[in-house]
Amino acid sequence: MTHTIAVRRAVLFIRPGRGRTTFGPLFVTPVIHSAKSSYPNLRMSTIKKTPGVLGDQMQKIGNTLAENFGGPLSKLGTRQFKLDECPDLTGKVAVITGGSEGIGFGVAYTLLKHNLSKLFIISVDPEIMAGAKKVIADELGQDKADRVEWLGCDLGDWNHVHQVAEIIKSKAPRLDMLVNNSGRGIMTPSLTSYGVDRHMAVNHMGHVILTSHLLPLMQKTAKDHNTTVRISNQSSNLHTAAPSDTQFASLEEINSDAGPNGQYGRSKLAGILYARYFDRNVTQKGHPNVLMNATHPGFVSTKQSRKDILEPYPLGGLAMKYGVEPFKKDQFEGAVPTVYCVTTTGDSGQYVCAPCIPEEGSEMSQNDELGDRLMELTRNLIAQKTRMDSVKRGCPMDDIVVH
Numbered sequence: 093m094t095h096t097i098a099v100r101r102a103v104l105f106i107r108p109g110r111g112r113t114t115f116g117p118l119f120v121t122p123v124i125h126s127a128k129s130s131y132p133n134l135r136m137s138t139i140k141k142t143p144g145v146l147g148d149q150m151q152k153i154g155n156t157l158a159e160n161f162g163g164p165l166s167k168l169g170t171r172q173f174k175l176d177e178c179p180d181l182t183g184k185v186a187v188i189t190g191g192s193e194g195i196g197f198g199v200a201y202t203l204l205k206h207n208l209s210k211l212f213i214i215s216v217d218p219e220i221m222a223g224a225k226k227v228i229a230d231e232l233g234q235d236k237a238d239r240v241e242w243l244g245c246d247l248g249d250w251n252h253v254h255q256v257a258e259i260i261k262s263k264a265p266r267l268d269m270l271v272n273n274s275g276r277g278i279m280t281p282s283l284t285s286y287g288v289d290r291h292m293a294v295n296h297m298g299h300v301i302l303t304s305h306l307l308p309l310m311q312k313t314a315k316d317h318n319t320t321v322r323i324s325n326q327s328s329n330l331h332t333a334a335p336s337d338t339q340f341a342s343l344e345e346i347n348s349d350a351g352p353n354g355q356y357g358r359s360k361l362a363g364i365l366y367a368r369y370f371d372r373n374v375t376q377k378g379h380p381n382v383l384m385n386a387t388h389p390g391f392v393s394t395k396q397s398r399k400d401i402l403e404p405y406p407l408g409g410l411a412m413k414y415g416v417e418p419f420k421k422d423q424f425e426g427a428v429p430t431v432y433c434v435t436t437t438g439d440s441g442q443y444v445c446a447p448c449i450p451e452e453g454s455e456m457s458q459n460d461e462l463g464d465r466l467m468e469l470t471r472n473l474i475a476q477k478t479r480m481d482s483v484k485r486g487c488p489m490d491d492i493v494v495h
């Protein structure tokens with residue numbers, strides 16, 4: 093795929109100093125070891141033809157490899173979805189957070205290639221966005237690039253998120269797809285100006301605000317056009333790194349230092365719980381054509397996995413560079429489960445791993461009470477922290493409550 097290589101070069105190396113580094117410190121080492129040394133000749137045909145318990149075990153191994161790694165290993169999964177299977181999207185409108193680079197760019201590029209009519213991208217860096225638009229213009233044509241509108245916004249700035257949602261509502265006649273993809277990666281803890289853990293504030297709560305403000309437009313789109321609208325939250329298998337005593341009981345708890353993996357894992361656990369909460373409270377309560385799922389893209393070669401990881405692990409990150417990089421998915425392989433979830437799936441409340449394999453996720457991710465507490469805390473914190481403005485316009489969470 094010549095265009096893929098061109099896109100990766102253009103988008104991944106726009107920002108000076110974005111060197112190729114590595115990802116996933118100690119967490120992935122054993123998996124890679126077993127993939128290489130224990131199952132060197134594993135093929136999908138072997139997996140599918142092997143009967144009985146052994147066959148089941150091999151299917152599980154094949155799925156684990158396909159969910160996490162790129163190239164031939166990604167073909168070992170029992171369920172496949174290819175970006176070429178993305179349906180024609182003529183007339184449809186999408187919003188992607190973090191659509192300017194990495195996995196989000198892979199999703200944006202694919203939707204535009206399949207004739208999406210209008211795309212709003214929310215991200216932070218205008219230089220990165222300019223580079224992304226140039227790649228789209230060069231490879232898909234100026235017409236496709238002109239369909240993209242950029243809205244600069246830090247998802248940790250909740251008032252700004254609300255303003256951006258209002259801009260989208262004022263410009264978009266409909267909204268078919270919402271990709272909640274932006275994320276703070278495995279990095280050291282910090283607080284936003286609201287005094288909330290930045291991982292939770294950006295990866296989860298900023299997206300809840302965006303979704304809650306855009307939801308009425310999506311519900312109207314589903315009704316008026318008799319169509320299915322879809323939301324996808326970018327989670328990660330690292331949701332399993334959330335602290336084992338996670339309760340989502342208070343601000344103090346989510347502001348407690350759980351370390352880089354724990355902070356990240358907690359926010360990714362929230363992404364799955366939110367999808368399952370939404371399914372229970374929106375999809376199953378009168379909106380069967382409004383779906384939300386969470387995804388795991390695999391280990392993907394992006395800025396987050398090559399540069400950001402060095403911030404908490406300057407040595408561990410470097411040590412892993414040569415071990416992990418050859419096994420990672422590229423940004424298009426990483427985009428597959430999200431594209432599946434916002435264009436094709438008929439399910440809601442699932443945790444979909446690359447390429448399109450629904451998994452249970454951790455026990456905590458299946459705990460409905462924990463999900464209810466997370467959303468209660470989310471609602472309370474947003475209302476409390478944005479009270480000055482929300483008094484004027486009503487609680488920003490009002491429109492996520494579906495009766």
Ligand SMILES: NC(=O)c1ccc[n+]([C@@H]2O[C@H](COP(=O)([O-])OP(=O)(O)OC[C@H]3O[C@@H](n4cnc5c(N)ncnc54)[C@H](OP(=O)(O)O)[C@@H]3O)[C@@H](O)[C@H]2O)c1
Binds near residue numbers: 245329
């Ligand atoms: N890479 C992996 O292996 C992997 C694995 C599992 C899950 N994920 C998840 O996949 C998602 C995409 O990550 P990626 O790997 O593609 O990383 P990436 O290449 O670093 O892209 C991250 C995108 O998010 C945007 N972003 C970051 N912080 C933001 C903020 N505060 N407000 C608004 N936008 C923000 C960035 O915008 P700017 O360019 O403007 O800064 C960028 O467009 C993340 O949620 C990540 O946690 C990644």
